[in-house]
Amino acid sequence: MSNSFSYRPDIDGLRSIAVLLVLFFHAKFTALSGGFIGVDVFFVISGFLISIIIFKEINENQFSFKTFYLRRIKRLAPALIALLFLISIPAYLFLFPVDFERFSRNLIHSYLTTSNFYLWQNTGGYFSANTDLNPLMHTWSLAVEEQFYFVWPILFILLNKITKGQYLIQIMATCLIGLIALSIYLANFYSHSAYFLLPARAFELMMGAILAVSYHKLPSIKQNINHAISIAGILLILLPAFIINKQSTFPGLNALWPCLGTVLLIISGKDTNQKGVINSVISHKSLIGIGLISYSLYLWHWPIFSFVHYLGLELSGIIRIAAIILSFVIAYLSWRFIEQPVRHLNLPTFASAMKKIMLPSFIVFTTMYLLIDAMEGFPHRFNKLEEFDKKINFPSTVRRKCHDAFLIENIDQCWLGVQKEKIDGMLIGDSFANHSAALIDVFAKDAGLLIHDSTAGSNPILTRFNNQGKLQKDPEYAIKRLEAALKYEHIIISANWSLYSNPNDLNYTRLIQTIEEISKHNKKISVIISLPGTTKLNLHKLKLAKSAKFVLFDNDFAKISKTQYWESPLATEFKNRFPKVNFIDMKDVMCQNSLCNLTLDGTILYRNFNHLNTIGGTLIGEKYLKEIGNPLISAKYSK
Template sequence: MPNPHQPSHYRHDIDGLRAIAVLLVVFCHMELPFFSGGYIGVDVFFVISGFLITKIIYRELQEGSFTFRHFYIRRIKRLLPALVVLLAFCAVAFAATLSPHDLEKFTASMVWVSLFAGNFYFWIHHGGYFSENAKEAPLLHTWSLAIEEQFYFIWPIALLLLIRLLPLRVLPWLLLIALAVLTYASELALNYSMGASYYLLPTRFFELMIGAVLAVWWNKLPMPGKYFSLVVSIAALASIAFFAVTLDAQSRFPGFNAFYVCVATAALLYCGQQVHNPIARLLSLRPMVFIGLISYSLYLWHWPLLVWLNYRGIELSVIGLVVTFLTMLLAAWLSWRFVEQPFRKNTFSLKRLTLTWFAAPVATLLMVSYVTQHYQGFPARFDYQTVEIEKALNSFSNVIRGECHSSFRQRHQQPTTDCQLGDSDAKKTGFLFGDSHANHFTGFLDNVGKAAGIRITDYTMDQCPPIFGLSWGSSSYRAQGCKQRNQQAQKFIKYQNPDYVFLAASWPHYRSRFVFRDGVHLLSAEEIEQEVYEKKRETMLFITGFNAKPVIIKDIAYAGSHDPKCTLKNTMFSTERNCLLNHNHNTMMINIIERLASEFEDLYVIDAKQFYCDGIYCQAELEGIPLYRDNDHLNHVASKLLGTLYLSSGAWISPSP
């Protein structure tokens, strides 16, 4: 998040660097080619902000002129007026656009954003930064603003204490050690939670620290020479461009990847002081400086505009993209000229600023959010069909099943017969295990179990396919956790001896990046297929060895970039968007299931796609009910509907082909 703060000697090249940062973010969010990693622009901003703010604080602390009152007056004047104006505009624009449930989430997010805790809200309610539902959160981008403000509540106090308690010659070295520890901790945290690592301060602290460390070392470093600064600047700028092009939504981030970007940014800041540096001169060109000056407002306004267009299903042509970008620039300039600039130049007391731009907006937004929650997003704005469609979309099997479904952090939970599907009084028993795709079939199996007289225990966990002995995960650590989880499923089968074992998952495919063998990451399609087949066969042998019938549930059609709310938005906005999906086929699992079916006579296969897919396309709805809740999961209402259709087809379980 851009956070400009001019030092005593103004440097045009820093505004140019801000321009690069904000354009990377904007072009990434506009989904332009070659900018899949443009989100690193936020990390560039973090370094710039940490450098400039620390330079001011460090100088004032040494001079004895630093006061928290003046510091926070500057912060409030710089950030809050533009943010509050944006919130006011968004409240009006999205109140007339969002569905009832989405309006509830939006008004709640405004409260969190106004309290500089938006990063927690978006982590809790949207999970990953690149999840599909995150594209419809108008204030998602303000997570970075929360990170910076949380940093500035901690950093001045920490720096003040360090200066008072330590000799000045020790401080720079201590900060370097702390920086190394925090960077390694950020990389390590990615093994536990990618979402939390992306959104929360502890794993982002090192990025602002890189700028802060540069500021503390500034007067101890020699002035870079002309040729040295040119070579280093070119290498640094090329590094930023490289990561902007090569990183994507699947990359490990922040961690070491963010560290490389931040070091490159620090190098540009350091070398930019050399007046004969051509890269610094390039960054100091008037168009670059102009965009840098409005970068904070541009960052604030670009994302809500994109969300508004996306939510209404407006697809942009090349001309549309150009017009949208120019509209962003205009909104940013207006905000900078008539909101940012006047407040930066005028004098206000801390009390007046706090009451006007913090306390009053927070109180207003709390009231707005309370009324919106109380009236459940004002569903009377829409007809009955629209409201029912949205209820289906927001029926989440993982929420409905509660502790029967686990996140990775809860992987040590044991299977329990308290988690029951189907006929609770039946003598026949079943056991469902697998990942979140097994969880989204709980509605399906609940209907099947009731009709067939089976009492089914469900035991599911995110990103853990039901294949015994398979090392599967985004890291070797997570792969080991999945193996341990499946070992607990093995024990349940062994000691509870169910009649049926249902296995469902987002099954591995040829492009899977998560398969390990003996700690080695498998990349070739042949190795991946062979490893999955062998472990899947061992799983079948284990299940049939205890006289249970294995039932494999094939995966749903992956929706890709399809909007799961397509049906809802057609009814909301009276449009006729094409909601069909491409029928994609997991060729690897088709081959593996065919091989297993020829070996195991008792193996059954369920394929729910038969009810909404043909050879080419898949429906996004059945009987007026949308099938998906995101691009990769069924909603619970649709899951139960598919179970009913399966039963009405004449058999509760179909023999495998």
């Protein structure tokens, strides 16, 4: 590969199309329902440009891993480091403690180029609810790209050495077919991991790499044919951007088309004198300018949009226009004063870059992460949100010795009501039983009862079955817990009954049978039915409204849940089949006209979108006592 590769303005124009697709998609322009494919265009371009340099240097015996990674550091690290440091300032000002803790974890993962793994493990997916509130959600793609470049040079050197340059393209093409098949498989069966992780995205970078290997061997193409190729290329990029959406299977086959379109546009612009019509169009200086700042624009637009969402504002109208303009302004400043100067810094060696750039920033970000994590997100910043103080109001923390401890009859640690010799009853169930502990504590104290609690996730009564019909956890704990509960007069059960909505489901049937078996023991059985879940956004707006720090929307929007009265089919069947069972339904005191209050006496009741906090459970219990009475006193025996 003796031929040199000269600068191509149309590739910068192609970069501008890619970043604009992503930007307009994130700006909520509904017509561009598939604008996220701009990232895939970036992957192909990156695979092509980086690989063409690697291949040239390898063939000229000039390739050095240290030089390669020095270039990557100088190209990508400074702008990313500046972003991570600067957005930590508004993050400290605006993000609530739990979100600030998550931000700190994502921060260090973004720096270490492992954020795709972090987001894969800690989100419901790229398009899941509340991802708009994560300022670093977009860093997954940077991680995927860098992970490819940790692996690819080594693989290429091995391939080149083994094949001695013979059949290299054919071998790479075979690998490409396998990677496309893998992406299709993962996208269909493991969509969450497919979106975030390298294996399902590797074919996109590999397409660019194969084009790089074969670039100087491509035959000369007549201009009229290049016109057709370029038109086909841009259509393969733009049509998916308007046709596919969040529900489409992705990446897989749906990602192949924009990647192929990118390859065609690079091919049709190879010969400067015979380039395609679209290559000429995207070589316009305005698009070149956007292409030049595309990396910084990608970095900065998402955090700006995210903070707009975080403040409870709609990304529409004048706010959307202002956010887009601000993104361009900061992107230009980042390119002009960070990207460009650092490229000309005196960093002659990889060691010098590590010493002057990477090591100091690593120390800074690690310190930030450890400090934020140790201080639990600095909750003192939002003193009015005491109900979100983990230590006193998160049931999972308050009762950590009882919930998911898998202990039974550890009554010295896990008791509700009044302390005395005789245990009167037992609270069992999953995380919904744990968040009901404060409610039961109110009732037990009023009735003079001592209630022991033992709760664990995935154990509504007995251990839950998964979709394959296998028990999710060892059944021994749940079986012994139920045996222990049968010793006492009161058996109180709480679970997320809404999970069990299909009467034909094994869990549904088993829960009915278990309640029926318990009923034969002539106990006072109480079943707790929790409030319906709200939305993460609704809860977020409640916190914003109460904090009174950045209220930029109508507070009334967040005062009540829009969730309709929805009774779990399982809870309904419980009531119909077991009339002597005592039902403690929180909706009886918290809901009217199909709307449920999310607050009581100015206190937010929820810890997250479907679990109560400790003070919330207490307040509901006190309201229930006042309006209905004590259900543990009025409870009947089951026989």
